[in-house]
Amino acid sequence: MGSIEIELFTTLDLVGQAPGGPEEDPENGFPFGGWQAPLLDDVAGAQIDAAYEGTDALLLGRRTYDIFAAYWPRQEGGQDDDFAALFNRIPKYVASRGTPDLSWAGSTHLGPDLAVAAREVRDRHEHVKVVGSLNLVQSLLRDKLFDRLDLWIHPIVLGVGKTVFDGGAVPTNLALLEPPAASPTGTVLLRYGLAAGMPGTGDMGAPDRGVEHDHEEAP
Numbered sequence: 001m002g003s004i005e006i007e008l009f010t011t012l013d014l015v016g017q018a019p020g021g022p023e024e025d026p027e028n029g030f031p032f033g034g035w036q037a038p039l040l041d042d043v044a045g046a047q048i049d050a051a052y053e054g055t056d057a058l059l060l061g062r063r064t065y066d067i068f069a070a071y072w073p074r075q076e077g078g079q080d081d082d083f084a085a086l087f088n089r090i091p092k093y094v095a096s097r098g099t100p101d102l103s104w105a106g107s108t109h110l111g112p113d114l115a116v117a118a119r120e121v122r123d124r125h126e127h128v129k130v131v132g133s134l135n136l137v138q139s140l141l142r143d144k145l146f147d148r149l150d151l152w153i154h155p156i157v158l159g160v161g162k163t164v165f166d167g168g169a170v171p172t173n174l175a176l177l178e179p180p181a182a183s184p185t186g187t188v189l190l191r192y193g194l195a196a197g198m199p200g201t202g203d204m205g206a207p208d209r210g211v212e213h214d215h216e217e218a219p
Helices: 042-051 062-074 081-089 114-124 134-142
Strands: 003-011 057-061 092-095 107-109 127-131 148-154 173-176 188-195
Touching: 003 042, 003 114, 003 134, 042 148, 057 062, 057 114, 057 134, 062 081, 062 092, 092 114, 114 134, 127 134
Parallel strands: 003 127, 003 148, 057 092, 057 127, 092 107
Antiparallel strands: 148 188, 173 188
8 A cells, every 4th residue: 555645835824825826726816826936945945856756646636737737748858857757757636526627648537435536546556646736635634545744834924825724624643754854944844644543632730741651660
């Protein structure tokens, strides 16, 4: 079985809408399309490059798919050649309630049962990347149909826009997979893995708070 890995660029208030440019979401009146561009630096760029190593499939929502399909097939040989070659070569799976035009080579429309379809895609590939696609991401988070969540948290607050957990938050444990890594502009990469169990509760006034008792203390 492979891994479903969500890659998201967000603000401090977890807005993940239209980081790349105004054309990503022009219909909803979002005033900050392209908010990521002034904060992108070489360190964050290298982190993003490394995150996609080994990717062998994309799992996308309809809107993100349309943006990618209009852009990446025309980018081979340019400054983004590595990503273009990868995205154009690997299979693309599209979650949509409609009947999308899948003209991008290697594209497949998922069946109506997203949970079943996502598990089938994960069984078929090693590293399945979910990019953008906030509506799809919220469904995957709600059903715990992911294995890794990469968040690039940028040092701005927007106060408006679609957030990562809009309609997709359920009690979930996650484990930090590696130390947080900051870029010169203050963007921090947080990499989490889905963990077992449910969030616990406790008493912050207890003298042993935060201490795990794996064995009895010696007398």
